[in-house]
Amino acid sequence: MNYPCLSHFPQFLLVLSLSITSSTSYGYNETDLFSDIPEIVSATRISQNISEAPVSTTVITQELIQASGATDIPELFRLVPGFQVYTPNANKYAVTYHGASGEFPRNLDIRINGRPVYIPLLSTVAWNTLGISIDDIQRIEVVRGSNVPSYGSNALMGAINIITKTPIEQTSHQLTTTVGAQGKKDVTASFSGKANDLYYRVSLGHEGNKGFDFQKDGENVNLGNLHFIFTPSLYDSIDFTVGFNNGVMGIGSGDNLREYQDREHFSHFQYLQWNHIINETHEINTQLYHNYLRLETKSFNASELLNDPGLANLNAQLAFLAATLGSNYPFSSSHVSDFPVFSSAENGSTQTYGAEVQHTYSPNSFFTLASGLGLRYEKATSGVLLGSDSTVDEETYFFFTNAEWKQTDRLSWNAGLMSEFSSITSPATSLRLSSNYKLNDTLILRGAITQAYRTPSLLEENNKSAYIFPEGVPYDFISLPNDELEAEKLNAAELGLFWSLHELNGFIDLKIFQERISNGIDSWFYDGPIDLLSIAQGFRDEVRELRNASNRKSHGFEIQASIKPSKNDLIHFAYSLTKISGIQRRGELARKPDRTYDDSAPRHTGTLLLNHQFTNSLDSSVIFNYMSDVQWRDSSLIESYKTTDFKITKSFPTGHGQKLTTSFLVKNLFDHKYSQFQTKNSYDRRLYLTMKLNF
Template sequence: MSFGSPSPSSPLVLALLFSSPLLADDLFLDNESLPQVLTATRLKQSPAAVPGSMTVIDSELINASGARDISELLRLVPGMMVGNISGNQAAVNYHGTNATEARRMQVLIDGRSVYRAGLATVDWSDIPVAMEDIERIEVFRGPNTVSYGANALMAVVNIITRNPADSHGTRMKVTRGQRGIDDFYASQGVGWDGGDLRLSLSGQQDDGFDTDSSGADYRDSRRLNRFNLAVSQTLSENQSIDWQLNAKDGTNQRPYTYRPVFSGITAAGNNSDVVAKDYAGSLRWNLDINPDHSLYIQGSAQHWDRQQTWRACDAEVSFSPQLTELWQLNPNYTERLARNIERFTGPGAPAGTAAEQALGNQVLAQWRNGARQTLCGDIDQSARETRYDLELQDTLSLSDSLRLVSGMNYRYDRANSETYFNGTLDDTTWRAFGQLEWRATEHWLLQGGAMFEDTQLTGSSLTPRVAVNYLINPRHGLRAVYSEAIRSPDMFENNVNWSYQVTNLRPSAYGQTSARYFVKTRGPGDLEQERMRSRELGYNGYFAELGLTVDVKLFYDEISGMISEPLRNNQYIASNSNSSRFKGTETQLDWRLSSADRLRLTYAYVDAEASNPQDERLTARNSGSAGWLRNWGHGWNSALFYYGDDALNGYRFERVDTRIAKRIGLGKANLELAGVLQQRLDHQPTTFVDNNYDERRVLYFSAELTF
């Protein structure tokens, strides 16, 4: 399977070829229950009734894939662009936009957001949940601000963990392999009268990529350990509570990228690794008032701690008060002077305003009088973020044909960093949401919803969604959806106060052992929300006799007011002046050919146009996956997966993963031995030029014991 340039309509034609001859025979259904999803509207719905496109990665797929990371599983989602910033930093975007930052997708664990509002990112490898604890991943492919608020601009990924009641017993697993792969997992599940508990401990480590573009060793390994405790307790016939505690601790290596500004200075070369610590806790009270009316109240607290320090060297003049003043006056002028200072020591400061030249000449005098000596000091780029979240949701069946979900949410975010915010910055968000589902007739389903959101830093917004589903029968549905969505600029984009306090200076700078570096950046403070308008036509069908599920989507999305410019300390020009347009088609096919075989195919054609070229870089025009799962009997099973895209940030990606496993009964226990081989079919870097492996294949093995 290799990607060329097929017609955008080819997946739709493929689905119709499958569906047309079978539709007439499938109009009358038996009483077989239909699968249901929750993420789309917060209401339990069959896939044919959802007002949008859904992908569900179930536990069978998760296990068969052999994936060690959640980001790798998302390669199974059509239209999802999965790359790497470095070995321990995944870049995941739906349909695209900037390659280095994933700012436009909401990521949840059991409904709790893990999107960091302070620095606008999702730390995929640091999410404090083990792969073995995941029951399924529901992905809503499209804007869903209506249900989940700002940042659900392009997609929602909801990671749903296993119920403690389904986790009784002991489970232990170890994984070893090439590239320094060394993982472990252990869990214990117990139950009592009215309650269940699962405690799990897990760890991961690997060496990341081997070499950068120059052939030098690439410093991007990771080491992490996780703790998870999940408890469900029944209080009465109609009440229960669920609570979780999660923690993660580890180290992510970072390449040393600092380069001195002034000529003749040698970089210190120390590491700039990140010590990452995450803590989270949540408590949810569920109340079933009657069979048609239920509500829950959920509270959660999260803390992200990223400790990053390193030692850097530059010229003493870097801490000159006059150079700092000049930077505040004109960064571009200052950059030109600093990087070419030797050229101006004779003729004087470059041409500019009178104030610029006066300050420039003072800096040149300092340079000539000895301020060119090398100083080295410690830089602390640590950041800490905290979130408190409280949500009330009410679900009500008003009649057999009318359902309503509504609720309110309060969230408090605080970010603390001496480097990024010169202290502490906080934000509060209030939300009110509602979604109405009306079965107008046996075949017509009308849905509408809206989210009102007000944030302290960016103001208020109202985002709607309307959808019409025509249900040929409960298993087959056509849909037409229009929705609007927003993304609020995060604290870093809008309110950054970026400067470096360098400590332990040796020798001292202007008589001080601690001083501010001359580069200082302030965010604009007046950025507006990004806005998206989305139109979608689609079909979802389940052919029970064949075990075949098909979903097809045609889409046209427009984003305006995009914040796309580089957010670097020496080049920070954030604005709402950019826009993007995405159109194309997606399809996914899941076919249980027999009790032993399962076939799964996905494909996406995405045509992207953007005012900023960087927003097109992480959009592959053609991408997809193919998977074949086989149960051979006698405890043997295998899986074969293909993943590919024609150009992600300019680089082709094609890989084949093979997993073979054998399950052995040991009395009341079971032992599963498995091996995974990943083979790259291309010979290009992964997403960025510095991401290179010495070998195009990697092999790792696992042993899992359950009893």
């Protein structure tokens, strides 16, 4: 399905905005628009005005969050050009940039207040294990493009930094409840206070729903976090955050309920940050953190899955085979015993420890240098994904530096470098060079080139999956590790134009990009070692290993616009045109042909948000979303869809310093049926009611 009106929308947006704006000049600039967040740090680790960032960046403000109609954190990224959000299961979200992803996107670095939450055991982020709710978020900074020179190899395609509300920012207590479609019942509560120089904020929550109809993929999750800020002096600030998340979520695929299972999880984190201002030119930031996650699904005995009580039939066949083949018998035993088999690969535990020190040096208003070093220790245990109950680990040491040089009033330069040294992979150094040129008071031209590397994750280096009886007899080899895996390489270039619309209190940001990924890590299939399944089938069964087997390139265009044509109106627009091509070599087996990337990213994605404030206590939003056809990795072809959401919010004063806010949200207002990732993940019209009490 085509959506031709999007191609003309930038012109329409500008004409519409001008038509509803008076001739009065408000004299605003992009800093005024983001008055509560005048600067960003995620792109270069240096505080910069959004118009002067060296790469394309989107800031999801508190105002956008409230107007968006998002009920879960990942839904907010539909506001970002080039980002796609989809659901392999009702409560399992996937977030990617420029497509080419599947159930577990792996090319984005996700952080919360600067703390990485990337899971080495899964090579992705599990969004429902973060320990925060959407009510905890103050704003989100999104770097649209490789940010390896600042954040490391996980940020190959981009980076997200979720910044939560601090005890200083939240001046009241808050209680929120949401009920609605799919049996959704969410409750969150937060409390803040102060004791001398110590500020604190406590947040607790419960999230639950039943998932899709006729599927067993609901969730039941409890979460909480505690945030302290201690300011012993004017030059020191100490942040300490702890949190947890535990619960159960349904996962699976197929047309039979037996193909779904509950996945239990338990996670917790600790994060300490100390910021010390030495003097006007020197500043030190130190971070320490620890993340823990345990995943578990139900297990079954092998005899149950083989429908062979006591494995009597299998042992009889093994005895016959051993007697027949004699010395040519390929296995270590002619008798096997029962053992537990997990129903899903999402099993195991993982921990990450990290430390980082950054020094920011700014001798004058023209030059700033942010340099530092750090280490990260990851370890994981998973009999399903790693082939044994032994622990595998990795140590990574890294050094980074980013420099900003304002050569003239019009011309500025940014350069970034990240060198990573791993205990299990080869060293990698990533570079970025960019320049901003101010054409006039409203137009800034931006150009950037990046060469970045993504080193293999702990899972990719150690992935081994097989069904092997305790006696060492293999039933089925699924995947084996590859000791020669190399880093993926990205070469990217972008040209951008930032247009400040002072009269409209906003901006338009345009981007043209080209990306090429070589040495991509993907599955390679070949005839595996002899196992029982091969003997039963009469031919060698395939086995998978990860190799540098794919290459792809993409190019396209992005636009984002945020304007406030009046004090009561907000317009946010995000659109991306992406063309992708490439090939994944999958081995020499005829039954596993090579695959192309041609349909792995939607050609068009677009979001338009319109918010109007009728009075100080009443506002409404209309949100349009569109995504064209896409073939996600290991999924069915998903046809294009468009949705319209409507949200209306009313606030009522309930007493001295108290306020009750009620929101009614209709998602997919016109009931256009559509699917995400799998055709059975079908969405129709959904209704939600949210009530929030501030006291």
